[in-house]
Amino acid sequence: MSKNMLLWVVLSVCALPCMGMDRRQPSVAESTLDKITFYQTQVRRIQGQINGLRRDSGPTLNQAQAAMLARYEDELRIASEEVESLEKILVRAEQLAELSTSESTRIKLSADKSAAQIAEAETAAVAAREMTQQAQITANKDIQLSQNARAIEEGRQQIALGQERTKQLNKLVWGVPLGIIASLATYFLLKHLLVHRPTIIEKDDTSIGNTPPLPHFDRLILSPAREKQLMNVFNGISRAVKKKLPLSNMLFWGPPGTGKTMAAQAYVRKLSREGLIDHVIVRGSAFKRLDSAGKAQHALAHIIRWAKKGSKRPLAIVFDEAEAMFVDRDAPEANEMTRDLTTTMLSFFEKAADPKKFFIISTNYPQKIDRALRNRIDKNNWIHFEKPGAAELERLLHVYIALHILNNKIAVSPELDAALPAIAQRLAMQGLVGREVDSLLVQVLYRVLNGEAQELNPAIFDEVVSQIEQTHELHAY
Numbered sequence: 001m002s003k004n005m006l007l008w009v010v011l012s013v014c015a016l017p018c019m020g021m022d023r024r025q026p027s028v029a030e031s032t033l034d035k036i037t038f039y040q041t042q043v044r045r046i047q048g049q050i051n052g053l054r055r056d057s058g059p060t061l062n063q064a065q066a067a068m069l070a071r072y073e074d075e076l077r078i079a080s081e082e083v084e085s086l087e088k089i090l091v092r093a094e095q096l097a098e099l100s101t102s103e104s105t106r107i108k109l110s111a112d113k114s115a116a117q118i119a120e121a122e123t124a125a126v127a128a129r130e131m132t133q134q135a136q137i138t139a140n141k142d143i144q145l146s147q148n149a150r151a152i153e154e155g156r157q158q159i160a161l162g163q164e165r166t167k168q169l170n171k172l173v174w175g176v177p178l179g180i181i182a183s184l185a186t187y188f189l190l191k192h193l194l195v196h197r198p199t200i201i202e203k204d205d206t207s208i209g210n211t212p213p214l215p216h217f218d219r220l221i222l223s224p225a226r227e228k229q230l231m232n233v234f235n236g237i238s239r240a241v242k243k244k245l246p247l248s249n250m251l252f253w254g255p256p257g258t259g260k261t262m263a264a265q266a267y268v269r270k271l272s273r274e275g276l277i278d279h280v281i282v283r284g285s286a287f288k289r290l291d292s293a294g295k296a297q298h299a300l301a302h303i304i305r306w307a308k309k310g311s312k313r314p315l316a317i318v319f320d321e322a323e324a325m326f327v328d329r330d331a332p333e334a335n336e337m338t339r340d341l342t343t344t345m346l347s348f349f350e351k352a353a354d355p356k357k358f359f360i361i362s363t364n365y366p367q368k369i370d371r372a373l374r375n376r377i378d379k380n381n382w383i384h385f386e387k388p389g390a391a392e393l394e395r396l397l398h399v400y401i402a403l404h405i406l407n408n409k410i411a412v413s414p415e416l417d418a419a420l421p422a423i424a425q426r427l428a429m430q431g432l433v434g435r436e437v438d439s440l441l442v443q444v445l446y447r448v449l450n451g452e453a454q455e456l457n458p459a460i461f462d463e464v465v466s467q468i469e470q471t472h473e474l475h476a477y
């Protein structure tokens with residue numbers, strides 16, 4: 001044998017295992033079709049055997065022939081059932097194959113791509129499942145538009161159907177990650193159905209498409225009179241919502257840092273969590289950042305449109321730091337932006353009381369707010385957030401000691417409790433508000449961490465409060 005010939009033989013033998021490597025794996029439909037053909041042949045064969053037996057035996061069968069016939073008939077029944085169930089599987093497989101082909105094309109993820117792509121798809125599937133759960137919770141809370149709720153219900157049915165199909169297919173088809181494809185399809189379906197929140201609204205500032213965080217009434221310290229007034233006004237809102245009566249607007253006013261935003265947030269979150277209303281908190285500071293009147297008006301109109309579309313319940317809109325938005329139109333500070341915003345707001349809240357909506361305006365400067373808007377608010381609903389008295393300051397000290405000191409696992413000396421009333425008195429003399437007590441306790445925390453005692457004692461408080469007193473004296477001077 002020549003040298004070349006020998007090389008040819010060796011190469012051919014090596015190539016043998018590679019042959020047929022590019023042969024395509026038969027599809028489920030094809031392999032099911034093969035099985036159907038096989039069982040149909042079986043049916044014909046057994047039928048032939050039965051016919052033969054009948055022909056040979058004549059009208060009466062002996063015992064052996066009868067047993068044979070019974071066995072053939074059993075086999076015939078099993079083969080026919082097999083054909084029938086395979087035909088059903090074939091129909092399902094073809095439908096699913098069709099679904100999988102179109103989905104694969106749309107999301108440009110082919111099942112037989114590299115392992116890296118499959119891993120990526122699995123991560124997306126986990127995210128998709130989370131989104132599905134999120135959307136289902138949202139749907140359960142019944143806060144979508146009726147048309148969205150219907151669409152989500154259909155979506156849910158499709159998910160259930162898709163999951164059932166995925167299960168069946170996973171049993172039938174190995175090596176093809178159809179579960180991932182089905183989850184991605186669900187993800188895109190639900191993403192399309194969800195209502196998009198305007199970017200100017202933070203997630204925690206609305207109940208639309210979202211469960212609002214817990215209201216922290218335990219941290220909100222107000223005078224007993226103010227607490228009572230707020231309770232009455234909001235109980236009135238609850239009753240009016242239940243009886244579909246007109247809802248009244250409110251104005252929260254008072255010095256900065258006294259808890260207006262905090263109170264508005266806590267009460268609307270409570271009502272939303274009870275399923276009575278939906279709310280949006282619109283912050284004046286966010287509007288200040290928009291650089292033109294057109295953009296600002298467009299943003300407010302967008303929020304109103306989105307809120308109306310996304311909510312089936314009565315709607316509460318909180319306009320926080322409203323003096324930045326609704327400046328009285330006759331005031332010298334009014335400009336094109338504030339005038340446009342005021343007009344948009346007034347045309348949405350055209351009545352003084354409406355069973356479908358109400359607003360809360362929170363401001364440090366009530367006199368700056370547009371007159372027409374103020375006229376939409378009953379005088380009983382003007383709620384004054386005054387500076388805290390000594391009793392409230394003592395309660396505020398307890399709240400912020402718990403939040404900044406105890407939460408950080410810092411010890412508190414046993415003498416502190418007895419010292420707090422006097423400290424609160426000194427803070428009241430300086431006219432401190434809730435926000436300042438909060439930052440005071442942060443300063444106290446730093447002192448404890450930098451000091452040697454590593455525990456909070458009255459002496460540390462004394463140092464920080466004395467410093468405040470000196471600064472205030474300096475300002476007064």
Ligand SMILES: Nc1ncnc2c1ncn2[C@@H]1O[C@H](COP(=O)(O)OP(=O)(O)O)[C@@H](O)[C@H]1O
Pocket residue numbers: 219220221222255256257258259260261262263362385396433434435436438
């Ligand atoms: N009444 C209060 N009770 C508890 N904390 C308060 C209170 N008032 C203010 N604070 C603290 O100060 C922060 C700012 O208060 P905020 O509600 O925005 O005041 P305002 O809206 O009146 O300017 C709050 O997040 C809270 O930490």
Ligand SMILES: [Mg+2]
Pocket residue numbers: 257260261262320321362
């Ligand atoms: Mg505020």
